[in-house]
Amino acid sequence: MRVIFPRRQVRRVLPALALLSAALTPPAMAQAPAAREVAPPRLVVFITVDQLIPAYFERYGAQLTGGLARFHRNGAFYTNAYQDHAVTETAPGHASTMSGRFPRSTGIVANDRGVQDTLAPLIGGGGPGASPYRFRGSVLYDWMRAVDPLARSLSVSRKDRGAILPLGRAGRDVFWYAWDGRMTSSVYYRDTLPTWVQRFNARRIPQSYAGKEWTLLLPASEYPEPDSIPLENRGRDFTFPHRVAEDPARAAATFASYPWMDEMLLQLALDGVQAMRLGDSARTDLLAVSLSTTDAVGHAYGPDSREVHDQVLRLDRALGAFIDSLYKVRDSSTIAFALTADHGVGSYPQLYAQKKPLPVQFVDVRPVVKATVDAVTARGAPAGAFDWDYGVLYLNRPALRRVGVDPDSLVQAFASQLRRVPGVARVDDPRTLAQRDTVNDAIARRWVHMLPPDLDVPLVASLEPGAYWAGTTSATHGTPHDYDAHVPVAFYGPWFVPGRHAAFTRVVDMAPTLARVVGVKPTEPLDGRVLTSALVPALQGGSAADRAATGER
Numbered sequence: 001m002r003v004i005f006p007r008r009q010v011r012r013v014l015p016a017l018a019l020l021s022a023a024l025t026p027p028a029m030a031q032a033p034a035a036r037e038v039a040p041p042r043l044v045v046f047i048t049v050d051q052l053i054p055a056y057f058e059r060y061g062a063q064l065t066g067g068l069a070r071f072h073r074n075g076a077f078y079t080n081a082y083q084d085h086a087v088t089e090t091a092p093g094h095a096s097t098m099s100g101r102f103p104r105s106t107g108i109v110a111n112d113r114g115v116q117d118t119l120a121p122l123i124g125g126g127g128p129g130a131s132p133y134r135f136r137g138s139v140l141y142d143w144m145r146a147v148d149p150l151a152r153s154l155s156v157s158r159k160d161r162g163a164i165l166p167l168g169r170a171g172r173d174v175f176w177y178a179w180d181g182r183m184t185s186s187v188y189y190r191d192t193l194p195t196w197v198q199r200f201n202a203r204r205i206p207q208s209y210a211g212k213e214w215t216l217l218l219p220a221s222e223y224p225e226p227d228s229i230p231l232e233n234r235g236r237d238f239t240f241p242h243r244v245a246e247d248p249a250r251a252a253a254t255f256a257s258y259p260w261m262d263e264m265l266l267q268l269a270l271d272g273v274q275a276m277r278l279g280d281s282a283r284t285d286l287l288a289v290s291l292s293t294t295d296a297v298g299h300a301y302g303p304d305s306r307e308v309h310d311q312v313l314r315l316d317r318a319l320g321a322f323i324d325s326l327y328k329v330r331d332s333s334t335i336a337f338a339l340t341a342d343h344g345v346g347s348y349p350q351l352y353a354q355k356k357p358l359p360v361q362f363v364d365v366r367p368v369v370k371a372t373v374d375a376v377t378a379r380g381a382p383a384g385a386f387d388w389d390y391g392v393l394y395l396n397r398p399a400l401r402r403v404g405v406d407p408d409s410l411v412q413a414f415a416s417q418l419r420r421v422p423g424v425a426r427v428d429d430p431r432t433l434a435q436r437d438t439v440n441d442a443i444a445r446r447w448v449h450m451l452p453p454d455l456d457v458p459l460v461a462s463l464e465p466g467a468y469w470a471g472t473t474s475a476t477h478g479t480p481h482d483y484d485a486h487v488p489v490a491f492y493g494p495w496f497v498p499g500r501h502a503a504f505t506r507v508v509d510m511a512p513t514l515a516r517v518v519g520v521k522p523t524e525p526l527d528g529r530v531l532t533s534a535l536v537p538a539l540q541g542g543s544a545a546d547r548a549a550t551g552e553r
Contacts, residue, residue, distance in 0.1 A: 051294035067319020093342025100511030126178025131188035162290030181252030196275035328538030363423030364470035
């Protein structure tokens with residue numbers, strides 16, 4: 001018999017269950033290797049830049065002088081790396097960064113099915129409630145705590161999902177931005193904010209930017225992109241300079257759209273390192289930083305814009321200052337860095353079509369969806385029994401059967417209509433995709449990696465390259481195509497060999513690689529493998545049991 005606890009009760013028992021799990025974990029899984037030639041880091045800093053694509057490193061490489069330059073020139077940098085799943089959105093991407101597992105295992109399949117939780121309101125309000133209750137399995141921090149329960153962690157982001165999901169269910173000090181200008185958390189984690197976060201909020205940094213202008217970092221002649229594309233930002237305020245609202249409350253509400261948001265988050269991370277004493281002892285602590293301004297600017301202006309160019313340059317400088325500041329308070333030889341992105345981005349269809357050249361495609365399946373939804377609701381089916389979400393069909397089969405609708409016939413009819421819509425490249429049954437050539441068919445492989453087996457998704461649709469779903473008014477991402485999946489993967493620090501790597505790599509490979517560096521082992525099977533090519537020779541070996549535990553091939 002299956003026992004289901006109310007969610008609040010589950011939250012009360014989760015910490016106890018986590019400690020019990022750690023206590024019962026077999027020594028071969030929980031303990032670090034007995035002998036290591038290289039001391040583990042005292043601090044792991046995992047940086048996720050929302051919507052950062054590898055192309056930016058090539059386009060702006062000569063102008064990069066800060067933190068991005070260190071990863072690109074002096075780190076182990078993988079140029080052929082991917083978020084190798086189909087729905088390339090923020091929540092699924094962040095859930096994979098430090099879990100070493102695809103969405104089919106983490107259970108985080110879309111932004112709309114990510115961290116939203118009405119039972120975990122924000123401390124002090126200022127946004128929707130959020131928690132990791134949908135997240136399944138473990139992350140790097142769980143594996144660290146299995147070895148040392150006193151290991152500490154901090155995760156900060158502009159977005160709730162960017163802060164929450166890298167630490168899975170294990171985190172406690174998890175903070176994100178509320179639209180009233182505060183950094184906050186939800187009652188899932190704590191009832192009140194710690195003193196150091198309250199002090200940070202008291203500085204009212206977002207409000208202090210009221211009336212200020214975002215101007216170009218470099219002379220205009222250093223930017224080849226035209227600054228006169230009305231397609232950008234929905235035709236409003238699409239040329240430099242960009243002025244912040246004069247009203248402090250409005251400035252705080254729009255602060256996430258400006259490069260200063262990243263700078264503020266990095267300041268918060270530094271304050272947290274000091275207040276929580278991360279990395280100041282012999283144990284290994286973890287800092288996760290998710291920087292989201294590149295995503296905000298990319299959505300508004302597109303990846304081919306002057307605004308994105310300037311944002312990436314400012315991000316580079318901010319990361320450089322952050323690393324330098326961190327080295328002033330912690331020994332640089334004790335810090336391991338990792339860098340990736342949660343997803344890529346596609347150009348506006350109008351611009352993509354000019355490059356290829358191809359027809360401009362905004363794919364409108366709304367009439368087909370509406371007709372199907374109207375038909376099932378007319379039979380008495382409840383809302384959500386037939387739920388279409390940008391290429392994924394979710395079904396409630398029992399609800400459909402109760403009103404006399406055969407789910408399989410309904411899906412077949414809907415699929416037949418979808419295939420006739422111009423711009424729909426393929427319509428697949430996810431249950432059959434594993435039988436395809438998933439080595440060469442990237443779209444099939446990414447859908448296989450996407451969906452948990454207990455999720456009733458009988459149909460998925462993929463668009464033609466360069467196409468957007470109709471109704472999209474900003475530059476966006478979310479498809480299984482390479483431009484939405486291609487991201488940087490990089491490591492920096494004494495444990496890594498600088499160099500450029502062209503081998504096919506996945507973001508899920510990062511967690512097992514860091515586990516090898518820290519000297520811990522995953523407590524469950526992973527989808528990723530250890531990237532031994534990134535590691536110094538002393539860390540490339542390991543026993544057969546070590547290689548099996550970390551997924552190394």
